[in-house]
Amino acid sequence: MTNNPIVKGKLVCVALNDSDQFEAMQAEFSEAPYKSAPTQPVLYFKPHNTWSTEGAEVEWAVTEGQPAEEMVVGASLAVVFGKECCRVSPEEALDYVGGYTLVHDFSLPEKSYYRPDIKGKCLDGSAPIGGSVVPASDIADPQALTVVTKVNGEVVNEMPMTRSVRGVAELISTISYIMTLQPGEVIAVAFPGQRASVSKGDKVTSEIAGVVSLNNQLGQ
């Protein structure tokens, strides 16, 4: 198992934070059992066995003894906490960020947003984090950042933080009221709603131009 030197303790991911996707799902939200859109951030964890690194090969998923038919990937801006963060306001939230990096979330395609898709989300090595941590002091406004993802050199996703339902400061504040974040813990704040389909051997590169890039390749 690959150890990642950046993340410690926990990696929290925010789902449904792409406003384009959120709008497109209104009909689905209106169905049972909820009959309305979620009013709070929808969170999931990528546990310890998923953490991987810049440059790592990502194992092709095996489910029920067979190689998976399809995998998908999304990339997100991620905040790495620099100090303990518990019940902070949005106004002070960014003071707790030590730096910014990228997360690749490789998974099985999701069939539904209702039940926690542990099986699809917790594949070994499916959450590379990196390539580096850019000090928070170098980023004047995280909302101005855009994550661009390419598969084999072709752009498959662009996620400007201006398209997020909730911004970085609001998310840090809200999550810090749910659970304490420790130094080295990571929140991946905004994946594009449409994950990109990937095949065996594909090269996946995500980048915030001039800031940080993350490169991985799918195994065979």
Place this chain on the structure above:
Amino acid sequence: MTNNPIVKGKLVCVALNDSDQFEAMQAEFSEAPYKSAPTQPVLYFKPHNTWSTEGAEVEWAVTEGQPAEEMVVGASLAVVFGKECCRVSPEEALDYVGGYTLVHDFSLPEKSYYRPDIKGKCLDGSAPIGGSVVPASDIADPQALTVVTKVNGEVVNEMPMTRSVRGVAELISTISYIMTLQPGEVIAVAFPGQRASVSKGDKVTSEIAGVVSLNNQLGQ
């Protein structure tokens, strides 16, 4: 934050593994969106900030700036892995167990089994683990164990492993195909379906008779 010397990496909890509860929920399972009972174990994580210890006081939950009206607790037999466990059969699964212990899962009451209740499940210090780890070699058959939970000395729950939908070996096998477990990682295998309501200051004690006990008290 309390550090727990037993658990490392991740604490995986199995939901809906009480056959009494499972039977009682058949009508709910038949509703949208699933229209049938789950066919696989339903899992959730208690992350790093939740891990606590034997004897620790458990902070009374604060939600949306106010003390919670109610908290609940369930206790479970837990396996602590002794060696790396990846894609093992039920027949060999118990060979990977280093020892057995108890987990208290304190949370907000759950309104639904559909969406991952991160807010209610991830309260700081809400997962005491212990008091000790009993070596696996001392437990001939984990399915023969019963966890009894008392609140202020009164029995509120008894969960014999014979009442679980899935046994320890089957769960280890199934989960090991979803994610690799490392030494020191923990699976809480079977909570009683009916969590017990607790109040500020309550003393919660769970015990496997003659094997291990875990004692906590709610804060004010």
